[in-house]
Amino acid sequence: MIDWQEIVAALELTPHHPKDLPLPPVRGAYCGDMMSDVLAHARRGDLWITIQRHRNVVAVATLVGISGVVVTGGRVPPEDTVALAEKEKLPIFSTPLDNFQAAGRLYRILAKAGLVPGIQGG
Amino acid sequence: MMEELAHHILDIARNSVEAGATRLEITVEEDTQSGVLRFVVGDNGPGMPEHVRRRMLDPFFTTKSGKKVGLGLPLLQMAVQRCGGHLEVSSAPGQGTTVVATFPYYCWDRPPLGDIPRTVVGLLAGSDQVDLCYRHVYNGQVFELDTVEIRLRLRGIPLQTPEVLLWLRQHLAESINNLCGGGEDGQDRLARRAG
Incomplete structure (x- = not known):
C-alpha cells in the first residue's frame, strides 16, 4: 500500500482539491501530455504526471479512473479545472518539479512497494 | 490533443456520420506563405440544436x-x-455542421497533419451510405476528389471493394504528395509539413 503522505512529500505536491477529499489507492503511474496517449495507455489507479492543466485533463482522468493528477513545472491548474476536479472528486496537485524529476521520484516509491512490473521492492 | 491532425479530422467526421450525415466535405488548406494550416469538416447532418451547441x-x-x-x-x-x-x-438544426480549425503553420506544438489518405479511406470503409469530397489546397494549388464522381466511373462496383479502397488510398497519397512535396526540395517540404 502506497502512503500518500510519502508521495506528497517526495514530489513536493500542493493539493488543489478540498482537504476532506478521500484519496484513492495508488496502484501505478503514467506520465504523458498527449490526451489520446493517456486515454490509450494509462490504467485505473494510476497517478498521472503531466504538464497539461486544461479541464479536459479531468475528463480524461475520470474516464481512465486515474487516482490523482500531478501538474508539473510549477504550473497551477486554472479555476475551471479545479472546480471540475472537485465536482468529479478527482485529487489534483501541482509540483515545481518537471515531468522527469516527478516521475523519477515516484518511480522510486512505486518500485519500493513492488508496483513497478519487473522491479523487486527494496 | 491527439498525435495527428488527421486523427482529429477522423473523429469529427465520424461524429458527423454517426449523427446521420450522408455527405462530408473535408478541406485541408496549407498556406506556407502566410503561415496558416486550416482544416474544415462540413456535413449535411441534422445540425446541432442550441442546447447542444452551448455545451x-x-x-x-x-x-x-x-x-x-x-x-x-x-x-x-x-x-x-x-x-x-x-x-x-x-x-443549426436542418443546416448541417461545419467545423473550422485554424493553426499557425509553423508552431512546435502543432500536431503534424498525419495520414490523410488513411483517414479518408477509413471513413469510406466504415460506411457505405456516405459520400465524401476531399479538397487539399497547397499555396493556392488545389487537388479535389469527390466520391460521387468516382462512384459514377465505377459503374456499379461498390466503393467499399477492397481493391477500390486500396487504389483510392494510393491515388490520394500520390496526389497530395505531388501537390505539396513535388520538385527537388520535396523532402525538405515534407519535413516542414511534419510540424
Missing part, C-alpha cells in the same frame, strides 16, 4: 447514450488553443 466544448457533455464524456471537440479546441489558433463551429 459542445464541455468534455463532460455528450449526446451519445451510455457515455459520460465527449472529447472530440474539447480535444480539438485544446490542440488549437495550445498553438494560438482558433476553432469555429457553425451549426
Whole structure:
C-alpha cells in the first residue's frame, strides 16, 4: 500500500482539491501530455504526471479512473479545472518539479512497494 | 490533443456520420506563405440544436447514450488553443455542421497533419451510405476528389471493394504528395509539413 503522505512529500505536491477529499489507492503511474496517449495507455489507479492543466485533463482522468493528477513545472491548474476536479472528486496537485524529476521520484516509491512490473521492492 | 491532425479530422467526421450525415466535405488548406494550416469538416447532418451547441466544448457533455464524456471537440479546441489558433463551429438544426480549425503553420506544438489518405479511406470503409469530397489546397494549388464522381466511373462496383479502397488510398497519397512535396526540395517540404 502506497502512503500518500510519502508521495506528497517526495514530489513536493500542493493539493488543489478540498482537504476532506478521500484519496484513492495508488496502484501505478503514467506520465504523458498527449490526451489520446493517456486515454490509450494509462490504467485505473494510476497517478498521472503531466504538464497539461486544461479541464479536459479531468475528463480524461475520470474516464481512465486515474487516482490523482500531478501538474508539473510549477504550473497551477486554472479555476475551471479545479472546480471540475472537485465536482468529479478527482485529487489534483501541482509540483515545481518537471515531468522527469516527478516521475523519477515516484518511480522510486512505486518500485519500493513492488508496483513497478519487473522491479523487486527494496 | 491527439498525435495527428488527421486523427482529429477522423473523429469529427465520424461524429458527423454517426449523427446521420450522408455527405462530408473535408478541406485541408496549407498556406506556407502566410503561415496558416486550416482544416474544415462540413456535413449535411441534422445540425446541432442550441442546447447542444452551448455545451459542445464541455468534455463532460455528450449526446451519445451510455457515455459520460465527449472529447472530440474539447480535444480539438485544446490542440488549437495550445498553438494560438482558433476553432469555429457553425451549426443549426436542418443546416448541417461545419467545423473550422485554424493553426499557425509553423508552431512546435502543432500536431503534424498525419495520414490523410488513411483517414479518408477509413471513413469510406466504415460506411457505405456516405459520400465524401476531399479538397487539399497547397499555396493556392488545389487537388479535389469527390466520391460521387468516382462512384459514377465505377459503374456499379461498390466503393467499399477492397481493391477500390486500396487504389483510392494510393491515388490520394500520390496526389497530395505531388501537390505539396513535388520538385527537388520535396523532402525538405515534407519535413516542414511534419510540424
